[in-house]
Amino acid sequence: MIQVENLTKLFGTKRAVDGVSFSVERGEVLGFLGPNGAGKSTTMRMITGFIPPTSGRVRVGGFDVSEQPIAAKRLMGYLPENAPAYTDMTVYGFLNFAAELRGLRGEAKKKAVHRVVEMCFLESVLHQSVETLSKGYRHRTCFAQSIIHDPDVLVLDEPTDGLDPNQKHEVRGLIRRMGEKKAIIFSTHILEEVDAACTRAIIIDRGKIVANGTPDQLRARSEWAGAVTLRVQGLSVEAVKEQLGRLRTAAKVIAQGDGGRVLATVFPRNRGDGELTREVLEATRGWRVEHWHTEEGRLDDVFRSITMPDTQR
Amino acid sequence: MNAWANIRTVAKRELGAYLTSPLAYVFIVIFLLLCGFFTFMVGRFFERGEASLVGPFFDWHPWFYLFLVPAVGMRLWAEERRVGTMELLLTMPITAWQAIVGKFLASWLFLGLALALTFPVVLTVNYLGDPDNGVILAAYLGSWLMAGAYLAISCITSAMTRSQVVSFILSVVICLFLILAGFPPVVRMLEGWAGSWLVELVASFSIITHYDGLQRGVLDVRDVLFFVSLIAFSLFVTGVILRGHRAG
Ligand SMILES: Nc1ncnc2c1ncn2[C@@H]1O[C@H](COP(=O)(O)OP(=O)(O)OP(=O)(O)O)[C@@H](O)[C@H]1O
Numbered sequence: 001m002i003q004v005e006n007l008t009k010l011f012g013t014k015r016a017v018d019g020v021s022f023s024v025e026r027g028e029v030l031g032f033l034g035p036n037g038a039g040k041s042t043t044m045r046m047i048t049g050f051i052p053p054t055s056g057r058v059r060v061g062g063f064d065v066s067e068q069p070i071a072a073k074r075l076m077g078y079l080p081e082n083a084p085a086y087t088d089m090t091v092y093g094f095l096n097f098a099a100e101l102r103g104l105r106g107e108a109k110k111k112a113v114h115r116v117v118e119m120c121f122l123e124s125v126l127h128q129s130v131e132t133l134s135k136g137y138r139h140r141t142c143f144a145q146s147i148i149h150d151p152d153v154l155v156l157d158e159p160t161d162g163l164d165p166n167q168k169h170e171v172r173g174l175i176r177r178m179g180e181k182k183a184i185i186f187s188t189h190i191l192e193e194v195d196a197a198c199t200r201a202i203i204i205d206r207g208k209i210v211a212n213g214t215p216d217q218l219r220a221r222s223e224w225a226g227a228v229t230l231r232v233q234g235l236s237v238e239a240v241k242e243q244l245g246r247l248r249t250a251a252k253v254i255a256q257g258d259g260g261r262v263l264a265t266v267f268p269r270n271r272g273d274g275e276l277t278r279e280v281l282e283a284t285r286g287w288r289v290e291h292w293h294t295e296e297g298r299l300d301d302v303f304r305s306i307t308m309p310d311t312q313r
Numbered sequence: 314m315n316a317w318a319n320i321r322t323v324a325k326r327e328l329g330a331y332l333t334s335p336l337a338y339v340f341i342v343i344f345l346l347l348c349g350f351f352t353f354m355v356g357r358f359f360e361r362g363e364a365s366l367v368g369p370f371f372d373w374h375p376w377f378y379l380f381l382v383p384a385v386g387m388r389l390w391a392e393e394r395r396v397g398t399m400e401l402l403l404t405m406p407i408t409a410w411q412a413i414v415g416k417f418l419a420s421w422l423f424l425g426l427a428l429a430l431t432f433p434v435v436l437t438v439n440y441l442g443d444p445d446n447g448v449i450l451a452a453y454l455g456s457w458l459m460a461g462a463y464l465a466i467s468c469i470t471s472a473m474t475r476s477q478v479v480s481f482i483l484s485v486v487i488c489l490f491l492i493l494a495g496f497p498p499v500v501r502m503l504e505g506w507a508g509s510w511l512v513e514l515v516a517s518f519s520i521i522t523h524y525d526g527l528q529r530g531v532l533d534v535r536d537v538l539f540f541v542s543l544i545a546f547s548l549f550v551t552g553v554i555l556r557g558h559r560a561g
């Protein structure tokens with residue numbers, strides 16, 4: 001549904017987006033991650049046709065956004081960053097306005113407004129002026145606007161920004177459910193949302209894609225992925241370190257003592273082949289192991305190691 | 314037509330924004346007070362003893378509009394850019410020119426409403442004498458067209474900046490220039506040292522020159538065309554500026 005090819009945007013001489021290519025199909029929810037100023041919003045603005053790319057192209061539902069903008073925009077719903085909304089209108093007036101621009105009239109318009117008011121829990125503020133809404137409610141109002149025409153493609157720039165924990169949960173659930181029938185791309189700084197809602201995630205840094213894969217694939221890039229953690233009784237820290245460090249597939253061991261027990265983690269040489277777990281189990285036969293588990297890897301760890309500037313690493 | 318429906322939707326919203334804002338009513342009251350004061354006190358309508366609105370009433374409009382129209386137009390795009398709703402509006406399935414025309418039409422209608430509320434002046438002159446109402450109608454049309462021209466210029470300056478104040482000042486300056494180019498004292502001064510063809514050229518760009526005929530009831534196609542093309546050109550420039558901002 002969304003095809004992005006070699007998308008580049010220059011602001012002056014600054015490359016805000018630099019040769020980005022990816023695609024999102026129906027049934028996919030793509031999480032867009034990256035540090036501040038990475039180019040997430042700029043990419044989304046080009047996908048939705050708000051700003052023209054310096055080079056490269058975007059196709060939505062087969063329509064080139066630069067050449068057939070109206071046809072492409074019809075298929076899309078868009079929640080811009082910071083959720084702008086007309087402050088002089090009521091929530092109800094605003095949603096009606098959005099529905100009309102989407103070509104909905106009469107009964108269809110009424111139904112559409114009613115549906116999104118219910119989905120986004122806006123009944124209590126329906127006739128309140130947008131100006132006096134709290135941040136979260138304004139965000140929900142703008143989100144409601146983006147799904148009012150039940151679009152095939154949804155582009156959401158930080159949809160859970162400013163929402164309370166309950167609403168965050170609600171919106172993630174909504175995105176995941178809608179994602180079964182739509183193509184969705186959303187940006188976020190909250191890594192748990194990748195697990196909660198995404199089928200795939202892209203990490204972008206300084207305008208370039210640095211990682212692209214399912215949450216599990218991304219996690220596997222963590223140095224923690226495949227590491228084995230265990231708690232042992234009756235051995236010294238040094239002995240545990242020494243013995244586990246001798247394993248063929250172990251890269252590194254960290255261990256610390258705590259009241260007669262030792263808590264140790266062994267990192268694998270090759271991530272993700274499961275060899276280390278087998279070896280550790282064999283080597284520790286006869287030990288008094290209270291607890292052990294294999295780490296899946298941590299997204300925040302991957303995120304940090306990929307996007308940190310070299311000087312800070 | 315789809316385009317027309319989009320323009321109407323945008324215009325309806327914009328007009329709603331005017332009519333729910335207290336500032337709009339302040340504007341109308343100021344406009345009406347100014348009209349009343351200048352017609353009856355400064356223009357000495359009663360002392361003239363003639364049943365005509367040309368001198369005492371319509372003469373002042375270019376000057377009222379100089380400050381009032383930029384005040385109406387300054388928020389059109391500046392506010393939209395400042396709040397970020399422009400991103401919302403222009404990613405809707407409408408073209409930029411539909412949005413530009415829709416917003417312009419709404420403000421123009423609002424100015425038309427303010428102008429229409431001066432109708433007591435027409436009633437008064439009809440009560441006191443026997444004026445040529447056709448002339449009055451033509452003059453109203455001329456006045457409204459002129460307001461549209463000022464407004465279109467305010468559209469440009471409003472698109473140029475996020476600040477309403479800057480937009481206001483810029484459009485006052487540009488409109489003042491367009492008035493003065495044909496203002497009799499300025500024209501006489503120019504005649505002193507420039508060739509008559511130059512003076513005529515400058516004056517032909519003036520709002521006053523073209524408004525003068527209309528307010529006397531002479532519906533000259535060239536005058537109407539002048540205002541219409543000034544509006545069209547200004548809206549076109551607005552579109553170019555907005556596109557420039559988006560390109561970054
Ligand atoms: N209109 C503009 N003019 C000049 N530079 C811009 C413009 N818009 C964005 N930039 C620059 O482009 C870069 C990418 O910005 P962008 O807003 O896409 O980042 P982001 O990934 O959305 O960041 P955040 O997580 O903070 O929202 C930034 O360095 C920003 O300063």
Ligand SMILES: [Mg+2]
Pocket residue numbers: 040041042081157
């Ligand atoms: Mg952003």
